[in-house]
Amino acid sequence: MTTMSSDADPTTAAQGPTNNGHPPVDPAPRPRATAEEVAAAFEDTKLAQVLYHDWEAETYDEKWSISYDERCIDYAKGRFEAIAGDEPLPYGRALELGCGTGFFLLNLMQAGVAETGSVTDLSPGMVKVALRNAEHLGLTVDGRVADAEGIPYDDATFDLVVGHAVLHHIPDVEKALTEVLRVLKPGGRFLFAGEPTTVGNLYARKLGQATWYATTNITKLPMLRTWRRPQQELDESSRAAALEAVVDLHTFDPAELERIAASAGADDVRVRTEEFAAALLGWPIRTFEAAVPEEKLTVTWRLFAYHAWKKLSWLDETVLRHIVPRGYFYNAMITGVKPSR
Template sequence: VKVATRNGQSLGLDVDGRVADAEGIPYDDDTFDLVVGHAVLHHIPDVELAMREVLRVLRPGGRFVFCGEPTRHGDAIARRLSRLTWWAASNVTQWPGLRENWARPAAELAESSRAAALESLVDLHTFDPDRLAALCMRAGAIDVRTETEELTASWFGWPVRTFEAAVRPGALGWNWAMFAFRGWKSLSWLDQNVMSRFVPDEFFYNVGVTGFKPGAAAQA
């Protein structure tokens, strides 16, 4: 928060940065025109209460946008792929001939496993797109809609990131980085332009939701 505030000030912006509970936002009613969040809702214990708070601090006709939230089916598939990749990479890199250049030290692998286990403590929810929209409407929002992204891109991206974490730092190099980036970009295009036409939304990995506070005419 301090860094964000400092960066805003360096750009000539009057930024008020606070650490706060999303279920009790410390701002007055009707304060903001827009509330934006990324990968935050699935960490909040009471999402509907937080959404009511978002609507409270929005001005009439104000908009909220939340992106990067995991879907129930998409998250389950991605995590299975990630666990399989971790098991394969951490074992294969211990083979003779690979260990010296590819294997991470056992202590580092153990620490990474412990860090990954902490996700279960902070990743509290996954979402069905329709149910997420219904939750926002129960909280009082209008003109709510959801959009999903990353199907094959998540099937590719999660194993790639997991593999990168499982091998010795620096072992993969620039060509691997470009392969990972271009692969993800290409599959994201495929998901958006082809797969989204016939694959149900709930199987994509990410869901975003937007809506408005009742009052002044909403702008799409």
């Protein structure tokens, strides 16, 4: 691990040993994996992570209806407030682990949660898109291609570490959380959202598989062929889905996730779950959207999907949270702090 003086440039200093005075260059994205690479990835989970997420990087925001406007700013800040509570804001410097396209951190920064940021991901393609998104938004963000089990920043660098739908991709979650605590300043907070619960993942996958099967078969009918994506795109989605089964390594029982974080050394660990009714509708909608041509997804459709999700989320929070065990909700969020001592 490279050490860094307090006045060093963090982007350069985090890059490790140099070659003839030049920092190493991050590997280039691989937007299309060959059949041979996919076959090899089934025996190498980290290769699978890179191939799958490089594959998805340029279309990921579209696939998951990710934006950097009021809708997703409110969503990101809402997740933060739901589990962190009423925190003094802003944090100074924040890190997003497994950043993807930067969805969580960039929207939190726009919401005033953090002033500056850093993004890391095992996928070069995702880091590239996250930095491009940050530039378009005028946000101060640097980035590195990095393994969550060995974060390339010095001890006590960050005030806040966040992530969205990342812990379930990491082989050794406790080791990654130990690294998170290392790079946090004493008293600094981590917060991860969008992690699948064990029960929630079971019904979400079944709903997604049934929706994909129904949509791709019904759109073979002559009167519905304009609703069918080209077969090459469907085949590529199927290959990506095959890799998805390799990159999704964990589901979480809320109590066990709390135990893992406490074992890593965190204080004030809390896990909260959300989305039960919202997930029962959300997963079929997301799968349907991935199976039909983009031009069929009109503004009317997207407004319907968004407002339906909001209404069912309200039902989850105001009614079902008091009836349904927390392990049955789809999404888990976890937060904790680095001990001050």
